[in-house]
Amino acid sequence: DVKVTQSSRYLVKRTGEKVFLECVQDMDHENMFWYRQDPGLGLRLIYFSYDVKMKEKGDIPEGYSVSREKKERFSLILESASTNQTSMYLCASSTTGRNTEAFFGQGTRLTVV
Amino acid sequence: AQTVTQSQPEMSVQEAETVTLSCTYDTSENNYYLFWYKQPPSRQMILVIRQEAYKQQNATENRFSVNFQKAAKSFSLKISDSQLGDTAMYFCAFWSGGATNKLIFGTGTLLAVQP
Numbered sequence: 608d609v610k611v612t613q614s615s616r617y618l619v620k621r622t623g624e625k626v627f628l629e630c631v632q633d634m635d636h637e638n639m640f641w642y643r644q645d646p647g648l649g650l651r652l653i654y655f656s657y658d659v660k661m662k663e664k665g666d667i668p669e670g671y672s673v674s675r676e677k678k679e680r681f682s683l684i685l686e687s688a689s690t691n692q693t694s695m696y697l698c699a700s701s702t703t704g705r706n707t708e709a710f711f712g713q714g715t716r717l718t719v720v
Numbered sequence: 721a722q723t724v725t726q727s728q729p730e731m732s733v734q735e736a737e738t739v740t741l742s743c744t745y746d747t748s749e750n751n752y753y754l755f756w757y758k759q760p761p762s763r764q765m766i767l768v769i770r771q772e773a774y775k776q777q778n779a780t781e782n783r784f785s786v787n788f789q790k791a792a793k794s795f796s797l798k799i800s801d802s803q804l805g806d807t808a809m810y811f812c813a814f815w816s817g818g819a820t821n822k823l824i825f826g827t828g829t830l831l832a833v834q835p
Contacts, residue, residue, distance in 0.1 A: 640823060647729070649811060649827035657821050665822065697765065699823070705772070707753065707815075709823055711765035 610634075613698050613712035620719050626685040628715055630698030636710075637703055639681035641665075641673065644695040644714070656681055657703070688719045722747045724814050726826035733802045734834050740787075741797045741829045743812030754788065754795045755813040759828075760805075768810070771795065799831075807833045 614629035632639065638657050642650040642665075652665030654673040662673050670692060674682045681700075685692055695716050699709040723746045733739035745754070756768040771779045771788050778786050783803075787796045799806055812826040 638821060642825070647827060649726075650825035652822060652824065655821065655823070663821070666824075695763070699765075701823070703821070706770075708755065708767045708770060709765075709813075709815075714763045 611698060611700050611710050611712040613696075613715050615715050616713060618715055618717045620685075620688050620717065622689060622719055624685075624688045624719075626688045626717070626719075628683040628685075628696055628698075628717070630681045630683070630700075630712055631679055632681075632700035632710070633679065634700065634702075634710070635678065636700040637678075638701045638709075639675065640699040640701075640709065641671075641681065641683045642697045642699070643667070643692075644697055650697065653683065690719050693717060693719045722749075722814050722816065722822065722824050724812050724824050724826040726812055726829050728829045729827070730830045730832070732832045732834060733799075735802055735804060737802055738798060738800045739802055739831065741799075741810050741812075741831065743795045743797070743826060745793050745795065745812070745814045747793070747814065747816065749816050751816075753815045754786075755815070756784070756786070756795075756797045757811045757813060757825075758806075758808045759811065760808040765811075769797065802833045804833050804835060807831060 611632045640655040641653045656675045672684045698712040701709040752773045754771045783800045809828045815823045
């Protein structure tokens with residue numbers, strides 16, 4: 608079974624802290640994605656990566672950065688956490704091509720106080 | 721840019737009945753994939769069904785089927801014989817698989833199956 612693992616299920620951080628959310632997949636997938644999920648807004652794409660060291664901005668990249676130094680790991684970084692970044696964060700990975708689908712981690716609920 | 725629209729924030733259905741969730745999308749591409757994902761209270765996103773745009777035949781997976789209308793850019797999900805375990809948030813998603821490689825989701829429909 609494909610496994611996508613996010614480092615924390617719940618996280619509480621203070622305003623101004625630098626926050627790292629880690630995501631690891633074990634199926635050698637080329638693509639990895641970070642989303643935030645808010646009620647009424649669905650899943651909004653923050654960043655995605657289609658290869659090691661490659662990244663593309665999604666629809667809401669402001670206030671975030673990412674790192675993909677190894678194929679299996681995709682990190683989301685909040686440079687200076689703010690209360691409006693309190694949200695559910697979901698990581699996903701996938702292959703490219705036919706019969707593709709995205710596999711998701713269990714989500715990290717981040718609260719910034 | 722691609723967009724995905726789900727116009728039904730919430731729906732309710734009686735157990736054993738049939739329900740249809742709506743989804744429309746906008747794209748200028750010809751080859752793409754469409755998905756329905758389910759997110760139960762456990763928060764784990766689960767793929768329900770997938771449709772490839774070049775296939776005219778509608779995808780089916782047991783009690784789940786889609787009505788894919790490419791010209792109308794419509795992709796609805798039909799759940800037959802609804803079960804209590806179908807209670808979840810359902811998300812429609814679009815993926816070009818091309819140069820942009822973005823996987824874009826709609827805002828979701830919260831489905832409640834009533835006993």
